[in-house]
Amino acid sequence: MIAKSQNSFWRAICYLIAITLLTPLVVLLIQGGRASTSLFSHLWQTVLPDYIANTLILGVGVVLLSLVFGVISAALIVYTNVKWKNTLRWLLMLPLAMPAYIVAYLYTDFFDYAGPVQRALRTLFEWNSPADYMFFDLRTLGGAVIIITFVLYPYIYMLARTAFEEQDQNLLRASRTLGYSTFQSLIKVALPLARPAIAVAASLVLMEALADFATVQYFAVNTLTTAIYDTWLGYSDLAAANALASVLMLFIFFVIVIERRARAGQLHQSNRVNKNQQLIILPKFWQIIASTFCWFLVIAGFILPFSLLVIMVWEYGSYEQLLSLIPMGSNSIKIAIWAASLTVVVALIISLFKRLSNDRFSALPLHITGMGYAIPGTVLAMAMMSTFAPIDYMINDIAAYFNQPEPGLLLSGSIFAIIFSYIVRFSAIANGTIDSGISQISKSLDNAPSSLGVGLPKMLTKVHLPLLKPSILVAWLLVFVETMKELPTVLLLRPFNFETLSTQIYQLISDEMLEQGALGAIFIVILGLLPIMWLNRDPKA
Numbered sequence: 058m059i060a061k062s063q064n065s066f067w068r069a070i071c072y073l074i075a076i077t078l079l080t081p082l083v084v085l086l087i088q089g090g091r092a093s094t095s096l097f098s099h100l101w102q103t104v105l106p107d108y109i110a111n112t113l114i115l116g117v118g119v120v121l122l123s124l125v126f127g128v129i130s131a132a133l134i135v136y137t138n139v140k141w142k143n144t145l146r147w148l149l150m151l152p153l154a155m156p157a158y159i160v161a162y163l164y165t166d167f168f169d170y171a172g173p174v175q176r177a178l179r180t181l182f183e184w185n186s187p188a189d190y191m192f193f194d195l196r197t198l199g200g201a202v203i204i205i206t207f208v209l210y211p212y213i214y215m216l217a218r219t220a221f222e223e224q225d226q227n228l229l230r231a232s233r234t235l236g237y238s239t240f241q242s243l244i245k246v247a248l249p250l251a252r253p254a255i256a257v258a259a260s261l262v263l264m265e266a267l268a269d270f271a272t273v274q275y276f277a278v279n280t281l282t283t284a285i286y287d288t289w290l291g292y293s294d295l296a297a298a299n300a301l302a303s304v305l306m307l308f309i310f311f312v313i314v315i316e317r318r319a320r321a322g323q324l325h326q327s328n329r330v331n332k333n334q335q336l337i338i339l340p341k342f343w344q345i346i347a348s349t350f351c352w353f354l355v356i357a358g359f360i361l362p363f364s365l366l367v368i369m370v371w372e373y374g375s376y377e378q379l380l381s382l383i384p385m386g387s388n389s390i391k392i393a394i395w396a397a398s399l400t401v402v403v404a405l406i407i408s409l410f411k412r413l414s415n416d417r418f419s420a421l422p423l424h425i426t427g428m429g430y431a432i433p434g435t436v437l438a439m440a441m442m443s444t445f446a447p448i449d450y451m452i453n454d455i456a457a458y459f460n461q462p463e464p465g466l467l468l469s470g471s472i473f474a475i476i477f478s479y480i481v482r483f484s485a486i487a488n489g490t491i492d493s494g495i496s497q498i499s500k501s502l503d504n505a506p507s508s509l510g511v512g513l514p515k516m517l518t519k520v521h522l523p524l525l526k527p528s529i530l531v532a533w534l535l536v537f538v539e540t541m542k543e544l545p546t547v548l549l550l551r552p553f554n555f556e557t558l559s560t561q562i563y564q565l566i567s568d569e570m571l572e573q574g575a576l577g578a579i580f581i582v583i584l585g586l587l588p589i590m591w592l593n594r595d596p597k598a
Contacts, residue, residue: 127213152358494528
């Protein structure tokens with residue numbers, strides 16, 4: 058293990074990183090508590106109850122619908138002979154690559170009064186005006202629930218499918234010998250065993266739904282995330298916005314507590330379980346129904362919106378448009394590379410410390426730095442402004458005191474704040490991936506080099522880091538893609554005249570001109586497919 062002096066130094070570094078990443082959130086809570094009550098009480102008496110109600114309905118609605126989509130599709134893929142199951146097995150994950158706000162715009166355009174669906178219906182049935190027929194309105198709270206569900210249900214599908222595949226099939230067979238039907242065995246045995254994994258996935262879906270900003274704003278659905286944005290930029294009241302962000306954080310921490318309690322009852326099975334699946338042979342009619350259900354999810358969540366993007370590029374794309382995207386694409390990639398690289402370095406430092414240290418609290422920095430994933434991008438942006446803006450003013454005051462040129466908003470007005478917030482938000486992804494990779498390395502490899510007189514730096518560079526290459530690559534890739542898609546943080550923190558692909562697409566969507574940004578949207582989606590393809594690769598290849 059680590060020598061005592063090295064252990065102290067390493068521990069100090071890890072705790073310093075943890076405290077640094079936690080500080081903005083603490084500052085936000087403190088400033089939120091000091092907010093003036095006048096605007097906050099005005100909001101409470103007018104619109105805030107509706108904002109909170111909409112936020113709750115959105116979160117609960119998305120989770121319930123995602124559970125229906127994700128659990129049923131996972132059970133069909135694992136337990137039945139649904140047609141094209143090997144293809145559907147990975148196709149059902151593709152909607153994860155689609156940003157929800159892009160899907161929202163595409164579907165609104167597709168199903169709107171002037172869109173191709175209603176035009177075709179009017180032509181087919183010779184309807185002349187909206188009074189001749191009824192058609193659903195997508196720009197509602199219900200529409201936001203459906204759109205967000207289409208891109209988030211794969212979280213539940215992936216974890217439920219894995220849980221079903223890892224279950225001991227002898228338990229299901231035993232339940233049938235006791236008189237349960239196949240369906241009863243799935244409901245009363247398989248589903249309860251998978252409950253902890255499904256609860257974790259549901260909590261992820263809920264946090265993502267509560268954090269959504271662009272979709273609900275495009276649909277004019279007022280939630281807490283839009284209220285934070287409007288309070289800051291509309292009323293110019295940073296403290297009141299901090300208070301609203303604190304309310305949203307309370308929701309998120311409530312979700313975390315529920316998720317941890319769900320995992321506390323997780324059942325651990327033996328490694329020597331019987332995983333040989335005995336498939337349920339569906340009759341032809343039910344096989345068609347099951348296949349249609351799975352294909353509906355794939356088409357609605359990925360194939361249709363991606364096809365609409367391709368059509369837009371075909372109709373409106375041009376070489377000049379491609380050239381105009383280069384500066385935004387360059388900014389996006391630059392930020393993503395910095396954020397992914399620094400996040401992985403942080404994760405490596407604290408994950409290896411947890412593994413090699415004799416400290417009884419060695420896992421604490423890992424837990425602290427992983428808390429940021431639960432924080433929505435809008436709230437993180439508020440935290441960064443509350444933390445770095447006073448530091449910037451202090452630096453300028455010091456420069457003025459010494460008659461030096463004032464550097465301006467060195468931290469809060471540059472990409473530093475964006476990269477820092479990404480590290481806070483996505484450390485949990487890198488931590489989990491690298492910590493999981495470290496756990497696969499034999500403990501004997503920690504002791505063998507030191508018994509041969511090999512120092513710590515050489516042991517890490519020659520033994521641990523080479524073995525961790527796949528985990529480091531996956532962690533880097535996941536963080537890179539998430540930062541490319543992230544919108545609220547960069548929208549609120551970007552320096553003047555600084556645009557990324559996501560902010561450019563959001564601006565075009567706001568101006569009803571997504572066709573001008575369809576190329577950039579496709580670029581983001583294709584990047585989002587990379588980790589999905591990596592996770593679905595054949596390990597023997």
